[in-house]
């Protein structure tokens with residue numbers, strides 16, 4: 549199976565192409581090249597030789613919140629567990645960073661529910677996340693579903 553690795557600058561052109569291929573089909577949000585370069589350290593990728601076949605990003609928002617965004621797997625590589633590997637890599641990094649919650653905005657809620665995400669009202673998310681929504685062509689009529697993943701709080705810190 550192809551490995552999940554951190555993205556490199558040389559992946560950006562193919563990441564941009566992959567994300568915007570699905571954005572053109574209204575399946576996810578478009579990302580400009582500049583935004584991908586600026587946030588390159590957020591991204592994980594899966595490569596098959598020279599070809600990029602999947603990507604996803606974990607973006608830290610605040611002390612208690614991070615977001616999984618721009619998850620995309622090329623059509624001919626779907627249904628092989630690659631999307632699941634990328635979600636696992638993002639959750640693993642979030643756990644290592646110490647963030648207690650991870651959210652996503654998606655048109656594929658059932659996919660994220662498989663990994664323990666639960667649907668929440670978008671209004672429950674902090675206002676800080678709306679900063680990028682103002683740039684979205686769909687704003688203010690967002691039709692994505694919000695989901696949250698909460699890491700279990702260790703028993704010692706519940707007192």
Ligand SMILES: CC(C)(COP(=O)(O)OP(=O)(O)OC[C@H]1O[C@@H](n2cnc3c(N)ncnc32)[C@H](O)[C@@H]1OP(=O)(O)O)[C@@H](O)C(=O)NCCC(=O)NCCS
Pocket residue numbers: 570575576577618619620621622625626627628629630631632633653654655656658659662
């Ligand atoms: C959604 C997407 C990332 C899934 O990637 P994938 O590599 O095909 O997913 P996986 O093979 O890892 O699937 C993992 C599990 O989720 C299931 N699954 C896959 N796509 C699903 C969907 N759209 N809805 C519900 N379940 C889904 C699989 O059947 C599999 O279930 P199993 O473990 O019981 O067999 C991929 O279809 C994609 O890139 N779509 C276009 C862009 C997009 O919609 N991104 C979503 C986030 S914004």
